[in-house]
Amino acid sequence: MNELKEYIDSQIEFNQSKNLFHKGINETMRFTESTLKAILNLGEITSSDLSLLIDYTTEKVLQEFCRINQYFSFQEKDKSSLKTIYWNLYQSLIEKEDPIDIISQIHYENLKTWLEKTNPFSPEIYQGKDSVIEPVVCSEYSADLQKNILQLNEIHLLEPILDIGCGKAGNLIKNLRINGFETYGIDRFSSNLPYIEEADWLNFDYGIEKWGTIISNLGFSNHFIHNHLRKDGNFIEYANMYMNILKSLKIGGSFHYAPDLPFIEKYLDDKSFLVTKRDIENLSFKTTIIKRLE
Numbered sequence: 071m072n073e074l075k076e077y078i079d080s081q082i083e084f085n086q087s088k089n090l091f092h093k094g095i096n097e098t099m100r101f102t103e104s105t106l107k108a109i110l111n112l113g114e115i116t117s118s119d120l121s122l123l124i125d126y127t128t129e130k131v132l133q134e135f136c137r138i139n140q141y142f143s144f145q146e147k148d149k150s151s152l153k154t155i156y157w158n159l160y161q162s163l164i165e166k167e168d169p170i171d172i173i174s175q176i177h178y179e180n181l182k183t184w185l186e187k188t189n190p191f192s193p194e195i196y197q198g199k200d201s202v203i204e205p206v207v208c209s210e211y212s213a214d215l216q217k218n219i220l221q222l223n224e225i226h227l228l229e230p231i232l233d234i235g236c237g238k239a240g241n242l243i244k245n246l247r248i249n250g251f252e253t254y255g256i257d258r259f260s261s262n263l264p265y266i267e268e269a270d271w272l273n274f275d276y277g278i279e280k281w282g283t284i285i286s287n288l289g290f291s292n293h294f295i296h297n298h299l300r301k302d303g304n305f306i307e308y309a310n311m312y313m314n315i316l317k318s319l320k321i322g323g324s325f326h327y328a329p330d331l332p333f334i335e336k337y338l339d340d341k342s343f344l345v346t347k348r349d350i351e352n353l354s355f356k357t358t359i360i361k362r363l364e
Contacts (some may be wrong), residue, residue: 228282236287
């Protein structure tokens with residue numbers, strides 16, 4: 071099983087940054103020699119191991135898509151349909167009823183169709199582009215950098231603290247917990263840290279008056295802006311969840327995020343929320359701190 075996982079990692083690395091919407095997809099995206107060798111062992115795999123392999127492949131492929139473009143968004147139903155694609159792929163490889171190049175062509179066409187269906191803006195971005203595309207950067211920032219951007223004064227931080235889109239490494243969470251703060255995080259990818267929950271921020275139950283401080287650096291608000299500007303953007307759901315996040319703050323609690331969201335902040339009731347903005351050195355956007363008053 072571990073050897074098969076290594077082959078999967080190698081295959082994903084080989085296709086890294088390649089454009090599914092490039093007209094020469096059948097030439098650029100293909101199975102490597104090591105993958106072809108691994109295929110010979112698939113006929114001996116048990117059904118339970120095959121299920122684990124599909125789960126592993128799906129997770130790694132989702133991570134690669136999000137590495138390429140952090141604005142790609144995948145719901146649970148999207149993940150299920152991607153698992154089906156890989157179940158079909160592995161079954162085709164096991165049964166060997168078609169030539170490998172035909173199986174490969176069908177698979178990558180299925181992936182392209184799936185991506186277009188789950189993220190309809192993707193063809194507009196990538197059709198007509200080169201075979202290799204530049205990633206839309208999404209980084210795991212240091213704790214000190216995030217503290218500076220988010221204007222976190224640890225003396226006045228109320229607990230518990232929630233980091234939305236904390237990253238698998240949870241750098242800021244670990245730093246705050248080392249300093250004695252009860253801190254948790256949610257991220258779309260699983261982490262081996264017990265205080266980070268794998269969750270979609272649009273589906274997460276934030277609760278009511280539960281959190282003392284909520285933070286999100288280049289996460290929730292960044293995606294909110296992206297959806298606000300897109301013709302097919304999910305801006306209404308983001309707006310509803312934004313208000314849910316504010317309702318989940320304790321009285322006196324605060325939501326720290328960057329970039330700022332002037333198009334919705336201007337509608338907040340000033341009797342319920344105090345909005346403060348801060349310029350960030352060398353950056354074009356601002357940090358917003360919203361304190362719940364009542």
